[in-house]
Structure formats: C-alpha cells, structure tokens
Amino acid sequence: MQIQTSESILKLKNPSKQEFSNKWKNYKPFVIEGVAKHWDACHKWSNDYLVQQCGNNIVNIQFYAEDFFDNYRKFSYEDGYDYINKDIPYKEYINNYVNKVNQNNNSDIRCYLPSAVFEKTFPELVADVTYPKYLNRKPLISFWHGLSSKAFSSTTVLHFDGFHNLFVQIRGKKRILLFPPSNYLSFYPPLEDSLGLADYSKVDPNYPNLELFPRFPWQDKIEVILQPGEILYIPPYWWHHVTALEENISLSFFYDVIIQDYFQQKNLLSVFLKIAPYYLYHAISSPDGMWTAIALLKSLIIPGSFTESIRQRNSQ
Secondary structure, three states, X not given: OOOEOHHHOEEEEOOOHHHHHHHHOOOOXXXXXXXXXXXXXXXXXXXXXXXXXXXXXXXXXXXXXXXXHHOHHHHOEHHHOOOEEEEEEHHHHHHHHHHHHHHOOOOOOOEEEEEEEHHHHOHHHHHHOOOOOOOOOOOEEEEEEEOEOOOOEOEEEEEOOOOEEEEEEEEOOEEEEEEOXXXXXXXXXXXXXXXXXXXXXXXXXXXXXXXXXXXXOHHHOEEEEEOOOOEEEEOOOOXXXXXXXXXXXXXXXXXXXXXXXXXXXOOHHHHHHHHHHHHHHHHOOOHHHHHHHHHHHHHHHOOOHHHHHHHHHHOO
C-alpha cells in the first residue's frame, strides 16, 4: 500500500497573494510557512495567558465515552453523538482537564474544546491574530483546544467541509490525513439512514479495513504533521481526519465557496456536481441536512451567506 508522507505536500514560504492564488487554482492542499509564526498568538497563548485574558469566558466542552471512536455508528450518525456537553469557564477546562493530562499522561480524561466561534467566544484574543488576506471574503473562525494522552487524543473524524479552510496551527502538533474527493460513495458516507451525516465517512483511516470498506481509496492518503506556526490550506470537499499529537491550539479560517471559485479552481465544479445529487437526496429526509443544502446553494448566489448563516445559527 502506497502511503504519501508530509514531504509529498507542497510547502510555500510566505507566499504573496498572487503566489497563493496560483497554487490555490490547482485544487490541492498545501502548507504555508513563515506567516502565522509571526502572530502574537503563536508567542503569547500559553495556558497562563489564556486564563488571565479570558479564563471566565464560557466554553462548550465535549466529554467522550471510551469506545466513541471505535464504532462508526457513533461518530458518523447524528444519534450516535452521545457524548456529554458541558458549558464551563475556560479556566476550568484548562486547570481541571488540560493541565491534569499534561501532568499525567496516563490520565483517562477524554474531552475536547472543538470549534468554538472565535470572535464571539474569545473577543479578548482577536488582536493577537493577523487575519490572512489571501481570499477576498470574510471568514468564520473556529477555535480548537485539544489534548493528547495514552488513553485519548482529541480527534475530528473523517469528513469534508463545503468551504475553503485555512487551518492554522498555533500551539502543539496535529496529524492530518487528507484524501482527494474522488468517488464520493467510496468514502462510505452513511446515506442509508436519515440520521447519517452526509459529509462524514464511516471509515477510520488509521485502521485500514479492506473487507468492510473495499472501495475506500487507502492509497491516496496524504499525511501531514502540522507544526506550530504553519497553515494548511484544505480545499472544499477534500476529506480530512485530524488527531492531536500533544496539547494544541488551532484556528480554522472558513471561507465561503462563491460561484467564481467553481470556474477558477480546477475540478471543483465537477466534484461538486458529483456530490450534490447524493447530498440533496439525502437532505430530503434530514432536516439538518436540508438546512445545510439550502445554505450552500444560497452561498453560490450571495457571497458570505453560508458562514453568516452558521454565525446566526450558533448564536441561537
């Protein structure tokens, strides 16, 4: 089985906007070096600093059962997400969970602070970030603070996003597995059930199972170990799986796909047209999927409408 490593992915050193655009048009992921490492966030965001600046801010923490990632029925179906959500002060998450794992790698703590809306949840930290200017649209920014021990590593299971993602590693390292969007069905989305998540896969790419998932494109895997201060560009509809290798903080800058992108970015339109019939058909029986489908279609006409819809939804 051929496995591509992080050396196989293109790396750009502090690219200009034109250099970024030239590579962006190829519809492939690449790493940007020499940009985010100069942000104040990469130098200031120690746990002590974060507690001092925004320790009383309320964050939503997810607590996972021991076998959560062992069964795709749990992580790729809406009704499988039986983890416990708790709204707690950020300093409680850092002091009672993150720091305890750092002090004892044998800890059985299994929790994660995923996808907090950055500007809303941590307004005190916004000034520490220099927003990338590669895409001419307003991003929705998600904040991720994860941990890693012998028992548990913060993980985002295999899925795709319907927008451009500039994924910035602020602290610590993450292992990211990337797969190009070849045949949508070969990623085994759970379309047979209305509660299945159409942008998620049943497959855990860490454990090849040729018997259960014979059509999965194992050979196309690209592995990236993202270092602090690096930015990974993930194109729309590219499948990716993310695992913490140590305590870490990341920011995702999500940008809407607008109609011009489908004609400027190689293969983007053909990939979208191959996915859309399955996605829309599945959405008919899924209220949440229907909301997403409508928002995505609206974004083709009104730039910024998709991320703005998410902002409004998260504020409810």
